Every structure is written in C-alpha cells, then in structure tokens.
Amino acid sequence: xxxxxxxxxxxxxxxxxxxxxxxxxxxxxxxxxxxxxxxxxxxxxxxxxxxxxxxxxxxxxxxxxxxxxxxxxxxxxxxxxxxxxxxxxxxxxxxxxxxxxxxxxxxxxxxxxxxxxxxxxxxxxxxxxxxxxxxxxxxxxxxxxxxxxxxxxxxxxxxxxxxxxxxxxxxxxxxxxxxxxxxxxxxxxxxxxxxxxxxxxxxxxxxxxxxxxxxxxxxxxxxxxxxxxxxxxxxxxxxxxxxxxxxxxxxxxxxxxxxxxxxxxxxxxxxxxxxxxxxxxxxxxxxxxxxxxxxxxxxxxxxxxxxxxxxxxxxxxxxxxxxxxxxxxxxxxxxxxxxxxxxxxxxxxxxxxxxxxxxxxxxxxxxxxxxxxxxxxxxxxxxxxxxxxxxxxxxxxxxxxxxxxxxxxxxxxxxxxxxxxxxxxxxxxxxxxxxxxxxxxxxxxxxxxxxxxxxxxxxxxxxxxxxxxxxxxx
Numbered sequence: 379x380x381x382x383x384x385x386x387x388x389x390x391x392x393x394x395x396x397x398x399x400x401x402x403x404x405x406x407x408x409x410x411x412x413x414x415x416x417x418x419x420x421x422x423x424x425x426x427x428x429x430x431x432x433x434x435x436x437x438x439x440x441x442x443x444x445x446x447x448x449x450x451x452x453x454x455x456x457x458x459x460x461x462x463x464x465x466x467x468x469x470x471x472x473x474x475x476x477x478x479x480x481x482x483x484x485x486x487x488x489x490x491x492x493x494x495x496x497x498x499x500x501x502x503x504x505x506x507x508x509x510x511x512x513x514x515x516x517x518x519x520x521x522x523x524x525x526x527x528x529x530x531x532x533x534x535x536x537x538x539x540x541x542x543x544x545x546x547x548x549x550x551x552x553x554x555x556x557x558x559x560x561x562x563x564x565x566x567x568x569x570x571x572x573x574x575x576x577x578x579x580x581x582x583x584x585x586x587x588x589x590x591x592x593x594x595x596x597x598x599x600x601x602x603x604x605x606x607x608x609x610x611x612x613x614x615x616x617x618x619x620x621x622x623x624x625x626x627x628x629x630x631x632x633x634x635x636x637x638x639x640x641x642x643x644x645x646x647x648x649x650x651x652x653x654x655x656x657x658x659x660x661x662x663x664x665x666x667x668x669x670x671x672x673x674x675x676x677x678x679x680x681x682x683x684x685x686x687x688x689x690x691x692x693x694x695x696x697x698x699x700x701x702x703x704x705x706x707x708x709x710x711x712x713x714x715x716x717x718x719x720x721x722x723x724x725x726x727x728x729x730x731x732x733x734x735x736x737x738x739x740x741x742x743x744x745x746x747x748x749x750x751x752x753x754x755x756x757x758x759x760x761x762x763x764x765x766x767x768x769x770x771x772x773x774x775x776x777x778x779x780x781x782x783x784x785x786x787x788x789x790x791x792x793x794x795x796x797x798x799x800x801x802x803x804x805x806x807x808x809x810x811x812x813x814x815x816x817x818x819x820x821x822x823x824x825x826x827x828x829x830x831x832x833x834x835x836x837x838x839x840x841x842x843x844x845x846x847x848x849x850x851x852x
Contacts, residue, residue: 436460461731462539469734470499471720473541477728482548487600487636493548494555495578496521497633497690500540504528504564508714509631509688511580512597515573522561523631523688523714528568529558549575585610590621591840593833595628596643599635599692604642611646611675624680624840626833627696630710634691637668637719637738644699645670647681647706652741654699657719659736674705680843681706682836685753690714697751698740708753709836717747755839760831 440456461474475483495514498505505527510516528535530546538546547555553575560566583606585594592614596603614622627647634640637655644654648670656667683706685697694713700706719736739745773779 458729459539462541465731465733466500466539466541469718470501470540471716471718471732472734473539473732475541475730475732479541479545480722480724480728480730483722483730483732488602492551492577493544493575494573495576495580496547498527498540498544500543501526503536505535505540505543508633508690511578511633512584512595512631513581514578515576519571519573521557521559521571523686524561526560526564526566527557528560529556531556532558551576581606583607583610585614587614587618588626588837590618590623591626591837592618592622592624593626593628593837596693597632599632599639599643601636601639603635603639604646607643607646608675622679623844624682625676626682626684626836626840627706628684628833629689629693629697630684630686630832631688632690632693633688634693634716637692637695640692640695641668641670644696645672646675647700648703649674652699652703654741655695656739656741656743657736658739659719664736680840680847682839683708684832684836685710685713685751686759686832687711687714687750689751691716694746694751695738695740698744698746701751701754702741702744707755707839708751709755709757709839710753710832711756711758712752713746713750715746715748715750717745717749755835757832757835762829762831 440453440460443451443456444453458474458476465472465474494516495511496516497508497511499508500506507516507521507523507525507527509523510521527543530538530543535543547557549555554572555575556570556572558568558570560568580598580600580602582598582600582603583594583596585592587593592610594607594610594614596607614625641654645652648654650670650673652670654668654670656665658665681700683697683700685693685708689697689710690713694716697706697708697713701708717737717739718734719738720732721735722730722732724730737745737747
C-alpha cells in the first residue's frame with residue numbers, strides 16, 4: 379500500500395472510530411470494577427481540527443515504525459501498545475485489555491483464575507504489591523503489601539506495562555517464576571522469591587467462631603462475596619446461637635473488586651436507606667448515590683472492622699460507610715487510599731478498556747483518594763511474649779490473714795454477668811493451651827496459626843462493648 383494512502387487510511391479509521399463510538403454507553407453490557415457511569419466525546423473543547431492534527435501525527439509515527447523498525451511488527455501489536463500507553467499514562471488504574479486479558483478479568487471476578495494470587499499496581503514504573511490473596515502461592519511465600527517487584531525471571535520490570543507484567547506472572551499451573559522483591563522501598567535489600575503458579579480459587583468469605591464472637595474474613599469482592607457473607611452469618615447464628623455477642627469483620631489485605639458487592643456487603647450491616655457511597659465523575663448528570671437495602675442482618679450487635687495498608691478500593695468503601703454511620707469501630711492501620719472508580723467498557727475486537735470514570739465519597743462526603751481511611755483505634759502488627767515472673771505474694775499468704783465469708787466450698791463465686799470467655803486466647807493474649815503450645819500443636823493436634831495481635835485486640839473490643847452494654851442493662 380502506498381505510504382500516503384496508508385497514512386490517510388489510518389487517520390480516517392482512527393478518527394471515525396473515535397467519533398462514532400462513545401467511550402461509554404449506559405446500557406453497555408460491561409463488567410464493572412468499582413463501577414460508575416460516565417460519558418465522553420471526541421473534541422470536548424470543540425477543536426476538531428486540532429484533534430485531526432494529533433491523529434495525523436499518530437498515523438505518521440505508526441507508519442514510520444511499521445516500515446522501518448528493526449524487526450517486523452504487526453499492526454495489531456502496535457495499536458494495542460498505543461492504546462495501553464494512552465490509558466496507563468492517565469493514572470495507575472486505567473488500561474487496555476485485549477480479548478484474552480478481558481476474558482481473564484471476567485474469570486477473576488467470578489472468583490477463579492490462574493496465576494500467583496497477588497493484587498498489584500504500578501508506581502513510578504515499578505510494580506507494587508497491594509495485597510496477596512489468602513491461601514495462594516503469593517501469600518504462602520510471605521509477600522506483603524507494599525513490596526516492590528523489580529524483576530520477573532531476572533528481567534527488569536520497567537520493560538513492561540502493568541498488564542504485561544501481570545500477563546507474565548500468569549501461566550500454566552505448576553510452572554515457576556522468580557520475583558525479585560524489595561521490601562521497605564527502593565532502598566530495601568533485594569531478594570528473590572520463586573513461586574509455583576496455581577489455579578487460584580478464591581473463597582472470598584470465610585468465618586470461624588471465636589467462642590461467642592463471629593470472626594468473618596472477606597478476602598475480595600467478587601460475585602460470590604455477598605452469598606458467602608449471608609451463609610457465614612447464617613452458620614454463625616446456628617453455631618453460636620444466643621451466646622453471639624458481636625462480629626469481627628476482617629478486611630485486611632483485601633484489594634477490592636466489584637462496587638455492587640461492596641454496597642451489598644455494607645448494606646448487610648446498615649439500616650435500609652443509609653447511604654453507602656456516592657460517586658462523582660466529570661459530568662454531574664452521571665453522579666450517583668448507592669444506599670443500603672434489606673436492613674441490618676446482625677441485629678445491631680457490636681462490630682469491629684480490621685483494616686491495614688492492603689485494604690483498598692471496595693474494602694475501603696465498606697469500612698468508610700460503617701465508620702461514618704458509627705456502625706462499627708475500625709481497628710488496625712491506615713488503608714491503601716484508592717478512592718477512584720473504574721468502568722470496564724467493551725470495545726471492538728472483543729477487548730475492553732478499564733477507564734477511571736469517577737471518584738467515590740464516603741457518606742460524610744470525604745474522599746479518601748491518596749489519603750486512606752484512618753482506623754478509630756490504631757493497632758500495629760506485633761508479637762507478644764510472656765515475661766517470667768515469680769509467684770508473688772498475696773493477702774492469703776500472710777500469716778493470720780482473715781478468712782473470706784463469701785467462699786463456697788473453698789471457691790470464690792463468679793460475678794453474675796462477668797464475661798468469662800476470651801475466644802482462643804487467654805487473658806495475656808497468648809495461646810491458651812500451654813502444653814499443646816510447647817509441643818508445637820494446638821489441643822486438636824494441629825499446628826497453631828501464628829498469633830494475630832490485631833485480631834486479639836478486636837476480640838477484646840467486642841468483649842468490652844458487650845460487658846459495657848450488660849452493665850448498662852441493655
């Protein structure tokens with residue numbers, strides 16, 4: 379094809395596609411990751427001639443690369459890279475997905491996908507870990523929120539876009555990849571971690587009884603999250619029954635997901651009609667407010683929510699809504715600070731664009747973009763150890779000490795309404811079964827989980843709130 383004719387064809391094709399196809403249609407069958415509605419048209423500033431000049435420049439560069447690059451390169455690859463460059467230069471969360479990447483994203487929102495089980499973003503050309511997903515190769519290898527990935531199989535990460543890096547980390551189950559990690563920023567000492575890829579089946583909601591408290595862990599917001607939460611609440615009511623005094627909702631290292639699921643989850647703990655979140659975009663007509671539906675399914679029992687630097691996006695929506703409505707007390711450390719909304723918009727050829735279309739605001743009207751949500755009670759991760767102490771001296775040890783007239787059969791009576799249980803922890807916050815601990819096993823013969831100081835403090839809080847309510851006669 380003659381060069382001039384090719385250039386004219388490229389300009390007209392790109393210009394026609396942009397002019398004829400809106401970037402978002404309200405009835406588009408789009409999967410939405412923190413969804414919102416927005417519209418945009420070519421040449422909002424009215425200067426279509428300048429737009430045409432820029433498209434001419436684009437076609438000139440495209441033609442030059444196509445004709446003279448040292449190795450043959452397909453038009454498809456050039457166009458896809460150009461689209462991805464255009465979008466990723468806007469902000470860390472906008473990108474282009476080809477047909478295969480779009481299919482992978484749709485699979486991921488259904489709760490099953492292949493790879494390492496790690497949520498990442500890009501910061502100054504370096505891939506940054508938002509959070510590892512529970513029970514995945516990344517989590518088992520000890521990757522942490524804030525870790526920087528500088529190399530993949532020895533190749534520097536700056537050679538890739540974010541989507542290319544994610545594609546490279548995915549692969550056939552059973553295959554290995556080596557990640558070079560810096561912890562504590564770029565000045566941290568680099569170390570290699572070799573991971574084996576696996577099919578990642580995300581169970582987004584898990585729960586267990588901590589004696590009289592229901593501990594519910596939400597790892598992500600996909601299509602299975604709300605059904606999983608409802609099942610957990612139902613099982614907790616059946617297992618704990620009338621002894622149930624409150625809930626701990628664990629959103630630590632939850633990277634987010636679907637906005638609809640976040641609104642639904644928050645609505646499980648709020649009265650019907652309470653605002654959960656609002657979104658504001660470029661066009662006022664597209665601003666939206668999302669409210670709770672169905673009513674509080676926890677009957678007003680106390681709630682503690684655990685957050686940390688890996689709590690992002692949809693998990694921040696839930697935490698912010700419960701905090702603003704004073705429905706829960708937030709414990710832990712400051713959240714990630716992703717306060718933007720991405721819309722997944724299908725485009726020609728089977729691909730899609732992930733486009734930032736709005737910012738979201740908590741019910742009180744605050745934006746947490748780049749700020750994060752501050753917990754009500756700051757609790758840093760910590761390790762505890764017992765301090766060896768002698769037996770000490772008590773009144774009863776003194777010679778001639780008076781007897782206690784309230785003793786029955788040599789035992790002191792228990793306060794009528796005292797909260798005697800402390801979940802899986804004793805009053806010192808350490809594993810309760812010393813003999814089992816010394817053998818490296820718990821009382822069921824299993825290896826005990828690492829002590830979770832933040833969770834222990836959340837359980838303490840629920841017990842404290844329950845005790846206060848009992849004393850107040852509620």
